[in-house]
Amino acid sequence: MKALEKFMQKVKPKEDGKFPLAYAIWDGTYTFLFVPGHTNKNGVHIRDSVDLKRTMIVVVLALIPALLFGMYNVGHQHFLAIGECLSTDHVCNMFWDKFIFGALQVLPIVIVSYSVGLGVEFIFAAINRHPIQEGFLVSGMLIPLIVPADIPLWMLAVAVIFAVVIGKEIFGGTGMNVLNVALVTRAFLFFAFPTKMSGNQVWISLGGDKAIDGFSGATPLGDAAQGAMDKVPSLMDSIIGFIPGSIGETSAIAIGLGALLLIVTGIGSFRIMISMFVGGFLTALVFNAIGDAGSYMAMAPLHQLMLGGFMFGMVFMATDPVTASQTATGKIIYGLFIGMMALLIRVANPAYPEGVMLAILLGNVCAPLIDHMVVSANIKKRLKRLKTA
Amino acid sequence: MSKDVRIRKGVNIKLKGAAEKLYANPVSTSDIVIRPTDFPTLIPKLSVKVGDKVKVGSPLFYNKENDQILFTSPVSGEVTEINRGEKRKVLEIKVKNDGADSAETFKQGDPNTLSKEEILDNILKSGVWPFIRQRPFDVIANPTEEPKAIHVTALDTAPLAPDYGFVVHGQEEAFQAGLDALAKLTSGKVHLNITGDANADAAFSGAKNVQVNKISGPHPAGNVGIQMHHIDPINKGEVVWVLRALDVITIGTLFKEGKLDASRSVAITGSKVKDPKYIKTVVGANVADLLKDNVEEGGRYISGNPLTGTQIPANGYLGFYDYQLTIIPEGGENRFMGWLPFIGFNGFSLSRTSFSFLSPNKERDLDANMNGEERAFVMTGQYEKVFPMDIYPVNLVKSMIVEDIDLMENLGVYEVAPEDFALCEYSCTSKIETQKIVREALNLVRKETS
Numbered sequence A: 001m002k003a004l005e006k007f008m009q010k011v012k013p014k015e016d017g018k019f020p021l022a023y024a025i026w027d028g029t030y031t032f033l034f035v036p037g038h039t040n041k042n043g044v045h046i047r048d049s050v051d052l053k054r055t056m057i058v059v060v061l062a063l064i065p066a067l068l069f070g071m072y073n074v075g076h077q078h079f080l081a082i083g084e085c086l087s088t089d090h091v092c093n094m095f096w097d098k099f100i101f102g103a104l105q106v107l108p109i110v111i112v113s114y115s116v117g118l119g120v121e122f123i124f125a126a127i128n129r130h131p132i133q134e135g136f137l138v139s140g141m142l143i144p145l146i147v148p149a150d151i152p153l154w155m156l157a158v159a160v161i162f163a164v165v166i167g168k169e170i171f172g173g174t175g176m177n178v179l180n181v182a183l184v185t186r187a188f189l190f191f192a193f194p195t196k197m198s199g200n201q202v203w204i205s206l207g208g209d210k211a212i213d214g215f216s217g218a219t220p221l222g223d224a225a226q227g228a229m230d231k232v233p234s235l236m237d238s239i240i241g242f243i244p245g246s247i248g249e250t251s252a253i254a255i256g257l258g259a260l261l262l263i264v265t266g267i268g269s270f271r272i273m274i275s276m277f278v279g280g281f282l283t284a285l286v287f288n289a290i291g292d293a294g295s296y297m298a299m300a301p302l303h304q305l306m307l308g309g310f311m312f313g314m315v316f317m318a319t320d321p322v323t324a325s326q327t328a329t330g331k332i333i334y335g336l337f338i339g340m341m342a343l344l345i346r347v348a349n350p351a352y353p354e355g356v357m358l359a360i361l362l363g364n365v366c367a368p369l370i371d372h373m374v375v376s377a378n379i380k381k382r383l384k385r386l387k388t389a
Numbered sequence B: 001m002s003k004d005v006r007i008r009k010g011v012n013i014k015l016k017g018a019a020e021k022l023y024a025n026p027v028s029t030s031d032i033v034i035r036p037t038d039f040p041t042l043i044p045k046l047s048v049k050v051g052d053k054v055k056v057g058s059p060l061f062y063n064k065e066n067d068q069i070l071f072t073s074p075v076s077g078e079v080t081e082i083n084r085g086e087k088r089k090v091l092e093i094k095v096k097n098d099g100a101d102s103a104e105t106f107k108q109g110d111p112n113t114l115s116k117e118e119i120l121d122n123i124l125k126s127g128v129w130p131f132i133r134q135r136p137f138d139v140i141a142n143p144t145e146e147p148k149a150i151h152v153t154a155l156d157t158a159p160l161a162p163d164y165g166f167v168v169h170g171q172e173e174a175f176q177a178g179l180d181a182l183a184k185l186t187s188g189k190v191h192l193n194i195t196g197d198a199n200a201d202a203a204f205s206g207a208k209n210v211q212v213n214k215i216s217g218p219h220p221a222g223n224v225g226i227q228m229h230h231i232d233p234i235n236k237g238e239v240v241w242v243l244r245a246l247d248v249i250t251i252g253t254l255f256k257e258g259k260l261d262a263s264r265s266v267a268i269t270g271s272k273v274k275d276p277k278y279i280k281t282v283v284g285a286n287v288a289d290l291l292k293d294n295v296e297e298g299g300r301y302i303s304g305n306p307l308t309g310t311q312i313p314a315n316g317y318l319g320f321y322d323y324q325l326t327i328i329p330e331g332g333e334n335r336f337m338g339w340l341p342f343i344g345f346n347g348f349s350l351s352r353t354s355f356s357f358l359s360p361n362k363e364r365d366l367d368a369n370m371n372g373e374e375r376a377f378v379m380t381g382q383y384e385k386v387f388p389m390d391i392y393p394v395n396l397v398k399s400m401i402v403e404d405i406d407l408m409e410n411l412g413v414y415e416v417a418p419e420d421f422a423l424c425e426y427s428c429t430s431k432i433e434t435q436k437i438v439r440e441a442l443n444l445v446r447k448e449t450s
Helices: A002-010 A020-033 A052-081 A095-128 A135-145 A153-171 A181-192 A220-225 A235-240 A252-265 A270-290 A301-306 A310-317 A328-348 A356-388 B116-126 B164-168 B172-185 B224-231 B245-257 B393-401 B405-411 B418-427 B434-449
Strands: B004-006 B020-023 B031-034 B044-046 B059-063 B070-072 B077-084 B090-097 B133-135 B149-153 B189-195 B211-216 B240-244 B263-269 B277-282 B299-303 B310-312 B324-329
Touching (some): A002 A020, A020 A095, A052 A135, A052 A310, A095 A153, A135 A153, A135 A310, A153 A181, A235 A252, A235 A301, A270 A301, A270 A310, A270 A328, A328 A356, A356 B405, B004 B224, B044 B090, B059 B090, B070 B116, B116 B172, B133 B224, B149 B172, B149 B224, B164 B245, B172 B189, B224 B418, B240 B245, B245 B263, B393 B405, B393 B418, B393 B434, B418 B434
Parallel strands (some): B020 B277, B149 B189, B149 B240, B189 B211, B263 B324
Antiparallel strands (some): B077 B090, B263 B277, B299 B310, B299 B324
């Protein structure tokens, strides 16, 4: 380690030299390798061992189960589509074939997402002459998990640039953004390239092969929105996740493992997760009561929540601390609101079979308002004390 | 009527090197230093120059805003140095101790029989007044104002803090005399806030003429601002005076003996101290004299506790308000991949991202490393976990950063002091210097509203 440190110090570019980009990249790499030995100067003399890098890495760790499962599922769906395996053959046959095919599909997406996003971040760090901030470590991993496996990489790159610049950097960078960066990426793709982001053709990576006759490739929610309720997979299938969908969203179990890590470490807000689940569940219950038997509306509440991106959005998107409500009470209102809106858009709106993305973005926009109301209540309480005193 | 307050939010940070409840052999200090910078917002006006002879209780300087408030010498001897910083700001006044302890005399008598004016006058002239601080703003109290109440905290919950009960033991009479004097200074109540977690010393639990409240729970339960918030919160326009129980003894002794008693018991603590004990010395004592051969190499010297104390050099001097000296490792080494969760650096963390959360009672040896770099606010809910007031700490800090005084007022700026944010600063993922922000904001509000 001493040798590495010496080497890094040797290649260190000048801080206010001609190449601020070189310095930003060096600084980013160096502080990644070594937590700098800065000591406290003002205020407290001892500090918690946690920092933003550690926090962000924990979230990335929490995403790993969903990523691995996503890779496998991409391969599984591929071989299903070209008729080389049966839908009942989940794990036993062709395990490595499926995983390697999926990995080869997914890894380029991950690499493009990280390299383009971090590239933009480094350029902004150099322009503003501040150290690179860690926010994109998580966004860069979230983005691949919420896009279809077959997405053209150039499209992804354009969307990532748009999201990082317009979604984050113009507001001042990590910690200042109003909207979740990963969701901005997805919303951009969704509205700019609708044919590549919706419909029945995009969710399965065929990899040049031809799909067998009668294979639809539609997501369960796509089927449900069309009224083809008989094609919707069973509750058990939607929990385990061998269904078409965005790369990381299909398995509630893999997402649940991540949720567990986030809740145990205290990094993801359990308030938001639980209240969003409750909000979605209650809304689905209402629809279930008023909908005709056998229709999309009347789908069992738990089944509703296990399909599509609800679980993924609940655990990893809505809980983003920067864009969510920041007060404890606000978090509960915010979660309930998103849960309800997600189901409302899903079921009541014929244009979009999935509503979680838009619901969370709407929640992001409303979060400051919710906080404002919660804090105002606290202010009123204090003013009241003044009057009665 | 007394109140029982249970603080739930907060945490006790257990560090190595707590002081054993024994007194080390007393050493007399060769010289003392009074630092005007120990008193926020104070502009000092000197009463002495280099070469002047002073007695115990002779004024060294006074407050420019209010020339009644004197700062007096804790020892007798000669003024040897007056150190100034930028713009000739007075940083230190050094007095060489001649060991004679010749003292100015002040009024002696039972505070119960003295008038309010006599008591005020005695406290002001002897230089004891600066021990009485006020909320809002956490500055020295203004003797011309009438406080709504006076709060005395008899517990210190900060890491490695001295046990007030141990120090006060045997000084019951002086303590009671001090409380009697305080009772004359307000038409409201004098609150004595004692620990509810253990048996309080008889001097505390048997105190008369005051309302005794029991406070239990983790740090920051010992902060007087937190106690006030739960017992009788302060509103805009009100003033409350606050003291630590040990300062009350100084007031009591003044009335009992008629002279300034600047002696104090200091807890010598921290993992770098070979033999952590209490030691009797005076205000502003030379740390090198107190710590002779008792400290290992490579330590950071802190006058006060590791959360709110001031860094001093190894040959520095004890701060005016400090009853504790802490010497912890300086740290400062780069940590390879130190950010790795669970397997990287395993210091005490409130976030459960390292396994240290499994052993909260283990005594730790923390150094002064920042363990990261400063970032924008990202995580939420962290400050709230260690901030036991009905105030939104992050919102308040943000309003302080943008200097929005109206918003600060609404969010409760009058109730807080920098020390209340010390644990927030400790646990902050983004390594924001919260106490500094709060101090500057309080100074700003004080300037703009007076």
